[in-house]
Amino acid sequence: MTTFRFLHAADLHLGSPFRGLAVRDEAVAGRFAQATRTALTRLIDEALAAEVAFAVIAGDVYDGAWKDNSVGLFFNREISRLARAGIPSYVLRGNHDADSVVTQTIALPEAVHAFETRKASTFVLPDLAVALHGQGFASRAAEENLVRAYPAPVAGHFNIGVLHTSLTGHAAHATYAPCTVEDLRSRGYDYWxxxxxxxxxxxxxxxMVVFPGNLQGRSVRETGAKGAVIVTVEDGRVAGFERVIVDDARWALAEVDISDCADLPAALRLVEERIAEEAADLGDRTMALRVRLTGRTGLRSAILAAKGQLSDDIQAAAHRINADVWLEQVKLDLTAPETAPVDFGFDLAAALRDLSADPEMRARAEAIIGEIATRLPSGRAADEAPLGEDTDALIAEAVELVAVRARG
Structure with a gap:
């Protein structure tokens, strides 16, 4: 009976820009910036330790066109470790490293094989009776169903289909090479x-149809453990697989409902409990944590008035749990219970609403926000507002703070 293991990874995104983090410690920021490379090094370590027979990388080795050759040289260095151990690699281009996107090249070891991009191609490993079928992206846009042109399975072999795809769609990812699980199943392969x-x-x-996920989360939209899978094949069938977790810097989102908290210390205790849950399996990694406070609470005004102090208190709570947990941002999604209005002798709420709608005031507010944004550390995700909220939300928060302080 033939038994072997192979590595299935995808979405390395080497060269990915530093996104979505604003912390005060430069060393932590540097560790996040290096994390995609550290994750690949750890992945190769895991593959060598598991003595895999071969490795499959299903697209997006790179994040896009290189600024210099250092990205290609780094991949060459790490993949060469497999080659020197006699482990071949089979690499497919995805939308981020399509032929039309990554035009620079670094000569890779002969043991690294790339699937064709103009049509589906097949690699056969006769000693293992394995056939790998795949087609990479010639251009970044791949709107057609590529699977329909994949070849028939090789008889008497363990057939693996390799594809970079959104399947029928994913909320967080653009549509590429769309297809259904039934389309995949119709090819008659043993693993996708x-x-x-x-x-x-x-x-x-x-x-088995598997997305291994990316090796390293790159923003708060990519939370939790990240890595790849090692698949075990026995007598021509998948006998099992295991995830290998290789991320070095983890993102987490802790949502905390403080509706039942009587005061700020109680809310902070609840936040600290949630942070402990998020950091439970952190190991030697560092973590960027976003905290979102939710609920209907009379504490809303006090929290708005002391948001900076609250952030410091949450950071202190995080460090009591783990010295490598760093607060990325505090988001507030709180509503206040209804209260009787205070009589100021005039309609304060209406006056503030009129002021916030004034075009001149709005222009001044946007200018101030823009000036502040230029002084912030680079790191917001491209589609995030520089201060974490849009102009309307910031003005609304400022108006509420004025009203709170006016009430004393």
Whole structure:
């Protein structure tokens, strides 16, 4: 009976820009910036330790066009460690490293094999009776169903389909090479090694259809443990698989409902409990944590008035749990209970609403926000507002603070 293991990884995104983090410690920021490379080094360590027979990378080795050759040289250095151990690698181009996007090249070891991008191609490993079928992206846009042109399975072999795809769609990812699980199943292969979706997911078990997720989260939209999978094959069938977690810097989102908290110390205790849950399996990694406070509470005004102090208190709570947990941002989604209005002798609420709607005041507010944004550390995700909220939300918060302080 033939038994072997292979590595299935995807979405390395080497060269990905530093996004979504604003912390005060430069060393922590540097560790996040280096994390995608550290994750790949750890992945190769895991593959060598597991003595895999071969490795499959299902797209997006790179994040896009290189600014210099250092990205290609780093991948060459790490993949060469497998080659020197006699482990071949089979690499498919995804939308981020399509032929039309990454035009620079670094000569890779002969043991690294790239799937064709103009049509589906097949690699056969006769000693293992394995056939790998795949088609990379010639251009960043791949709107057609590529699976329909994949070849028939090789008889008497363990057949692996390799594809970079969104399947029928994913809320967090653009649509590329769309297809259904039934389309994949119709090819008659034994395993589908997918890429593109950054969440780990087993989409089907007969045959196994797997997204390993990306190696390293790059923003608060990519939370939790990240890594790849090692698949065990026995006598021509999948006998099992295991996730290998290789991320070095983790993102977390802690949502905390403080509706039942009587005071700020009680709310902070609840936040600290949630942070402990998020950091429970952190190990030697560092973590960027976003805290979102929710609920209907009379504490809302006090929290708005002391948001900076609250952030410091939460950071202190995080460090009591783990010295490598760093607060990325505090988001407030709180509503206040209804209270009787205070009589100021005039309609304060109406006056503030009129002021916030004034075009001149809005222009001044946007200018101030823009000036502050230029002084912030680089790191917001491209589609995030520089201060974490849009102009309307910031003005509304400022108006509420004025009203709170006016009430004394």
């Amino acid at each position: 090694a997918l890429g593109h979706v950054h969440d780990f997911a087993v989409m089907a078990e007969d045959p």
